[in-house]
Amino acid sequence: MPAERLAGLLDFMQAAERLKDTLRSGATRRGRPESTAEHSWRLALMVLVFERELAGIDVLKLLKLCIVHDLGEAISGDVPAPLQTADDNRVARERQDFETLCAPLPPDVARHLMDLWGEYSAAETPEARMAKGLDKLETMLQHQLMPLQNTSFYSFNLTYGTRQTDFQPLTRQIRKDVDAGTRAIMEGAVEPGFRYRAASKDD
Incomplete structure (x- = not known):
C-alpha cells in the first residue's frame, strides 16, 4: 500500500473518532448520555442478531449502511427527532459534513462511502429501507x-x-413488541430495562 494512501485512511479513522463524543438525546440505562457511535454500534449488532431473519437482504451492504449512516454527525452533531422539521436542511448539511469527513480518504474509498451514505439517505433499496x-x-x-x-x-x-418500520413484515413484528413494551412502561406495568422474555405472555 502506498504511504500516502495509508496516511489518508488513518487520518479518516482519527477524524471519524469524533462520533464517540457526539451525544444524542437518549441515555444509557445508568443515565449517561449516549453517543452516536454507541447507537451505530448497537444498530450494526442488531443486524448481526437478526441476520437469519433477513431473507432477500444483502447483509454486508446493510451492515455498511448502518456503520456510515450517522457519520456526518461527527462534525455538526445530532438533531433530536422531536426537533427535526421538513425544511431544516439537515440532510444537506449532514451530507456536506460527511464529504468533509471523507476528504482525507483516497478517492475510491471516499466515493464508496459517499455512495453508501447516499443510498441510505435515498431509502430506495431494500437494504437502505431496512x-x-x-x-x-x-x-x-x-x-x-x-x-x-x-x-x-x-x-x-x-x-x-x-x-x-411498517414497510416490511420483520420490522412490523419487532415494532409491535417494542410498542407494547413502551405502553407497558407508560402504564407502570414494567420498569425501564425490563426483559422481553419475562414480559412475554407466551412464557
Missing part, C-alpha cells in the same frame, strides 16, 4: 432502557418512525 427501519427500532429500544421519563416522551415513541 437500515432506516432498524435505526428507528434501535432508538426506541434504547429509550426503554433509560431512567423513567415523562408520558409525552413515551407517547412520541409510539408514533416515531412508523413509515420506516
